[in-house]
Amino acid sequence: xxxxxxxxxxxxxxxxxxxxxxxxxxxxxxxxxxxxxxxxxxxxxxxxxxxxxxxxxxxxxxxxxxxxxxxxxxxxxxxxxxxxxxxxxxxxxxxxxxxxxxxxxxxxxxxxxxxxxxxxxxxxxxxxxxxxxxxxxxxxxxxxxxxxxxxxxxxxxxxxxxxxxxxxxxxxxxxxxxxxxxxxxxxxxxxxxxxxxxxxxxxxxxxxxxxxxxxxxxxxxxxxxxxxxxxxxxxxxxxxxxxxxxxxxxxxxxxxxxxxxxxxxxxxxxxxxxxxxxxxxxxxxxxxxxxxxxxxxxxxxxxxxxxxxxxxxxxxxxxxxxxxxxxxxxxxxxxxxxxxxxxxxxxxxxxxxxxxxxxxxxxxxxxxxxxxxxxxxxxxxxxxxxxxxxxxxxxxxxxxxxxxxxxxxxxxxxxxxxxxxxxxxxxxxxxxxxxxxxxxxxxxxxxxxxxxxxxxxxxxxxxxxxxxxxxxxxxxxxxxxxxxx
Numbered sequence: 001x002x003x004x005x006x007x008x009x010x011x012x013x014x015x016x017x018x019x020x021x022x023x024x025x026x027x028x029x030x031x032x033x034x035x036x037x038x039x040x041x042x043x044x045x046x047x048x049x050x051x052x053x054x055x056x057x058x059x060x061x062x063x064x065x066x067x068x069x070x071x072x073x074x075x076x077x078x079x080x081x082x083x084x085x086x087x088x089x090x091x092x093x094x095x096x097x098x099x100x101x102x103x104x105x106x107x108x109x110x111x112x113x114x115x116x117x118x119x120x121x122x123x124x125x126x127x128x129x130x131x132x133x134x135x136x137x138x139x140x141x142x143x144x145x146x147x148x149x150x151x152x153x154x155x156x157x158x159x160x161x162x163x164x165x166x167x168x169x170x171x172x173x174x175x176x177x178x179x180x181x182x183x184x185x186x187x188x189x190x191x192x193x194x195x196x197x198x199x200x201x202x203x204x205x206x207x208x209x210x211x212x213x214x215x216x217x218x219x220x221x222x223x224x225x226x227x228x229x230x231x232x233x234x235x236x237x238x239x240x241x242x243x244x245x246x247x248x249x250x251x252x253x254x255x256x257x258x259x260x261x262x263x264x265x266x267x268x269x270x271x272x273x274x275x276x277x278x279x280x281x282x283x284x285x286x287x288x289x290x291x292x293x294x295x296x297x298x299x300x301x302x303x304x305x306x307x308x309x310x311x312x313x314x315x316x317x318x319x320x321x322x323x324x325x326x327x328x329x330x331x332x333x334x335x336x337x338x339x340x341x342x343x344x345x346x347x348x349x350x351x352x353x354x355x356x357x358x359x360x361x362x363x364x365x366x367x368x369x370x371x372x373x374x375x376x377x378x379x380x381x382x383x384x385x386x387x388x389x390x391x392x393x394x395x396x397x398x399x400x401x402x403x404x405x406x407x408x409x410x411x412x413x414x415x416x417x418x419x420x421x422x423x424x425x426x427x428x429x430x431x432x433x434x435x436x437x438x439x440x441x442x443x444x445x446x447x448x449x450x451x452x453x454x455x456x457x458x459x460x461x462x463x464x465x466x467x468x469x470x471x472x473x474x475x476x477x478x479x480x481x482x483x484x485x
Contacts, residue, residue, distance in 0.1 A: 027151060027167055027168075028149075028151070028152065028167055029149050029151065029152075031119050031120050031121055031122055032117070032118075032119055033117065033118035033119070033120075035116070035117075036166060036167040036169060036170040037164060037165070037166040037167070037170045037171075038114075038115060038116045038117035038164070038165045038166070039115050039116055039162050039163070039164050039328075040053045040054075040114045040115030040116070040117060040162065040163050040164075040165070041053065041054065041115055041161060041162055041328040041329060042156065042158065042161045042162060042163060042328075043064055043137075043429050043431045044135075044137070044382070044384070044427070044429060044431075045158040045159075045161045045325070045427065046158060046159075046161075046318060046384055046426055046427050046448060047135070047384070047400075047445055047448060048158065048220075048293070048294075048297050048448040049134075049135050049220050049293070050066045050067070050134060050135070050139070050218075050219075050220055050293070051066065051067035051156055051163065051217065051293070052064050052065070052066055052067075052137070052139065052431075053065055053067060053114055053115070053143065053163065054114075054430070054431060055112055055113060055114045055143070056111075056112070056113035056114075057076060057080055057084040057086070057109055057111075057112060057124075058084035058085065058086060058109060058110050058111055059084075059111065059113075060080070060083050060084040060085075061080075061083075061084075062431075063076075063080055063140035063141070064137065064138060064139050064140055064431055065139065065140060065141050065142060065143045066132055066134075066139050066141075066142050066143070066218065067142075067143050067148070067156075067163065067217065067218065068142045068143070068144055068217070068218025068219075068246055069144070069145055069148050069154065069197075069217055069218060069303075070144075070145070070196075070197050070216065070217075070218050070246045071142045071143075071144030071145060071197075071218065071246035072094065072144060072145060072146070072194060072196070072197060072246065073106075073123070073124065073125050073144050073145075073146050074109075074112075074122065074124045074125070074141065074142060074143050074144040074146055074147055075124055075125045075126075075127055075132075075141040075142040075144065075246075075248060076107055076109070076124040076125075076126065076127075076140060076141040077126070077127050077128060077129045077130065077131055077132070077140050077141050078126060078127070078128055078129045079129040079140065080107075080140045080141060081107040081124075081126055084107075084109070086107035086108050086109055086124070087107065087108045088105050088106065088107050088108075088126055089105065089106060089108070090103070090104070090105050090106075091104055091105065091106040091123075091125075092104065092193040092194050093192070093193045093194070094125070094193075094194055094247045095189070095192050095194065095195075095196055095247070095281055096245055096247040096249040097245040097247075097249065097251070097278065097279045097280060097281060098249070098280055099189075099280040099281050101192060101193070102247055102249065104125055104126070104247070105125075105126040106123045106124060106125055106126060107123060107124050107125075107126050108123055109121075109122055109123055109124050112147070114143070114147075115162075117165060119147060122146055122147065124141065125247075125248065127141070127248035128248075131244055131248050131250070132244050132248070134242075136433045136434075136443060137431075137433055138433075138434055142218075142246065144246065145197055147165075148165065150305045150306065151167075151168070151305075151306065152165050152166060152167060152168075152305070153165070153166045153167070153168060153171035153302060153303065153304050153305075153306075154302070154303045154305075155171075155300070155301065155302040155303070156217075156300065156301055157300040158300065158315065159300065159315055159316045159317075159318055159321040159325065160321055160324050160325055160328065161324075161325040161328045161427065162328055168304070168306060171302070171304065173302065173304075173311050174300075174302070174311065174313045176313055176314065177302065177311035177312060177313045178265065178266045178267050178299075178311070178312045178313070179265070179266075179309050179310075179311055180202060180215075180264060180265040180266075180267055180309065180310040180311070180312060181202075181265070181308060181309050182200040182201055182202050182215055182308055182309070182310065183200075183201045183202075183308070184198040184199070184200060184201070184308065185198055185199040185200075185201050185214075185282070185286055185287065186198045187281065187282075189281065196246075196281050197246075199214040199282060199286075199287060200214055200215040200308070201213065201214055201215075201286075201287055202215060202264045202265065202291070203264070204262060204263065204264040204291060205261075205262065205263045205264075206224065206228075206232040206234075206259045206262050206272075206274075207232050207233045207234075207259050207260055207261060207262075208261075209228070209231055209232045209233075211224065211228065211232070211288040211289065212286070212287045212288055213264070213287065213288060213289050213290055213291045214287055214289070214290045214291070215290070215291055215310060216290040216291060216292045216293075217292075217293060217296075217301070217303070218246065218292075219243065219290070219292045219293065220292055220293050220294055221241075221243075221253075221256070221273050221274060221275045221292050221294055222262070222272055222273065222274045222275075222289065222290055222291050222292040222294050222295050223274060223275055223276065223277035223289040223290040223292065224257070224274045224276070224277050224288060224289035225276070225277045225278075225284070225288050225289055226276045226277075228288055228289075229257050229274075229276075232257075232259060233259075233260075234257025234258060234259055234274055235257060235258045235260075236255060236256070236257045237255070237256055237257075237258075238254065238255060238256075239253055239254060239255055239256035239275070240252075240253070240254065241253040241256075241275065243275070245279075251278070253275045253276070255275070255276065256273050256274065256275055257273070257274045257275075258271055258272065258273050258274070259271075259272045259274060262291070262295055264291060264295070267295075267299065267312050268298075269294075269295045269296070269297060269298055272294050272295050273294050274289070277289035277290060296312070297448070298314065298315055299312040299313060299314060299315060300312070300313045300314075300315055301313075318426055318449070318451070319424075319426075319451070322340060322426065325426075325427060326340060326341065326427070326428055329428075329430060333375055333376070333379075334375065334376060334379070334428070336375045337373040337375045337376055338373055338375075339373060339425070340425045340428075341381075341383045341384075341425040341427070341428035342372060342373040342375060342376035342379075342381060342383075342428060343370050343371065343372055343373065343376075343381060343383045343401060343403065343425065343428070344370070344371045344372075344373065345368065345369070345370055345383075345385055345401075345423050345425060346368070346369045346371070347366050347367075347368050347418070347421075347423060348366060348367040348368070348369065349366050349419065350364060350366070350367070351363060351364070362416075363416035363419065364416070365413055365414055365415045365416050365418070365419075366413075366414060366416065366418050366419055367411055367412070367413050367414075368385075368399065368411065368412055368414060368418070368423070368442075369409060369410070369411040370383060370385075370401035370403065370409060370410045370411070370440070370442070371408065371409045372403055372407075372408055372409065378405050378406070379405055379430065380403065380404055380405045380430055380431070380432050381401075381402075381403045381428060381429070381430065381432060382400060382401070382402050382403075382428070382429040382430075382431060382432035382433065383400070383401045383403075383425055383427070383428050383429075384398065384399075384400055384425070384426050384427040384428075384429075384445075385398060385399045385400070385401065385423050385424065385425050385426070386398050386422075386423070386424045386425075386426050386447065386451055387399060387418055387421045387422070387423055387447075388421055388422045388424065388450075388451050389417065389418075389420070389421045390420050390421070393417070393420075393421075394417065395447055395450075396414075396415075396417050396418055396421060396447075397444040397445060397446060397447065398444070398445050398446075398447050398448075399412070399414075399423075399442055399443070399444060399445075400433070400442065400443040400444070400445055401440065401441075401442050402432035402433050402434075402435055402440055402441050402442070402443065403432060403440045404432065404435065404439075404440065407439055407440040409440060410439070410440025410441060410442055411442075412442035424451065
């Protein structure tokens with residue numbers, strides 16, 4: 001097994017290699033398994049939050065990780081390191097967003113498994129457990145630039161629910177893609193052990209106001225220096241959000257500003273949320289903020305780091321891609337379920353069939369139940385259900401049912417606003433959010449998009465609607481999921 005000093009020396013050498021991973025000249029890095037294209041399923045892709053993927057670490061897990069190409073090296077939290085028996089050791093200091101060098105410890109990861117991709121001998125930075133938890137999810141760390149290497153092409157498609165990592169030779173730019181060229185901004189900081197990864201700058205317009213912004217795929221909100229909010233006419237409101245940087249240091253966000261229109265190159269996005277930008281590693285005059293995943297919401301994205309270009313393709317109809325999205329888990333057992341997502345969704349109206357003279361002044365609301373398919377027994381499930389009211393009625397929040405492996409059903413009482421709404425299962429994940437108590441639970445999320453009623457009429461297996469033979473048992477109030485990072 002070697003001496004402790006020898007193991008620490010080997011770990012230090014591996015960390016140094018990981019921190020230099022972005023400099024690979026061509027092709028897949030040597031620590032990748034053979035191949036030229038690899039796919040990894042996304043967790044909760046239609047929620048339009050962080051890019052989340054499942055991964056095995058030293059054969060343990062799977063755990064949920066966030067993608068962040070700005071992270072010099074991938075990150076695991078202490079819980080993962082303990083379970084995966086990953087030996088720790090001190091390594092290079094890293095610079096956080098407050099421009100302070102932080103002492104960092106690293107864990108020896110012998111093997112990563114992400115979808116069809118296997119990576120060997122890639123160490124990871126260590127952070128405390130729960131550092132990256134967001135949006136009500138347990139997030140165990142970050143997949144960084146040592147894995148999403150400069151020599152490769154990185155893509156994500158929320159409608160198919162996958163990310164793809166490919167070599168230059170195998171990657172094909174979609175024919176309808178909008179090219180968005182960026183200019184790298186290299187750090188000029190002196191006397192630090194590791195420089196931050198260069199920023200990728202584009203000339204953008206926020207409500208018509210020009211700004212130099214960094215393209216950031218590791219955070220949900222876009223960011224803008226607060227000095228520019230008034231000029232950019234952002235609609236400001238209060239917000240409670242904890243953001244973690246690529247070193248694992250956090251800052252509290254208390255305000256949000258929404259831009260009606262943001263453009264960059266030939267790409268346009270509307271209703272883009274911004275939070276204050278405060279990355280002190282970069283001079284004020286060099287950039288004004290970031291374009292986060294909120295800007296990329298209307299697009300599927302391919303990034304060719306070698307060509308310094310993002311390629312943005314308009315997203316597709318989520319119903320037409322339903323079967324492909326559900327099939328990303330590559331499970332014959334789940335594919336055999338009788339209903340999409342392996343969970344039957346039923347709306348129960350306790351007032352159905354009552355004479356008009358027996359109706360209360362105010363409708364008490366409806367109960368929505370989620371029951372797992374027999375083919376999905378003993379499998380943890382999360383199901384995203386869109387709720388679309390009839391034309392002319394206000395929008396309502398979508399529902400996320402979380403069923404731990406040993407739970408058969410979940411139910412929730414919602415307001416009468418859901419009466420006559422069409423309930424459509426749009427996605428299924430094997431990584432449900434943790435419920436606050438034993439049993440299943442239901443979260444509510446803001447609709448990330450509108451569904452066309454004409455298309456809904458043709459959708460497979462709409463949710464059933466049943467009258468209640470008797471008033472249902474009281475159900476727990478739904479939990480509103482906070483926004484992700």
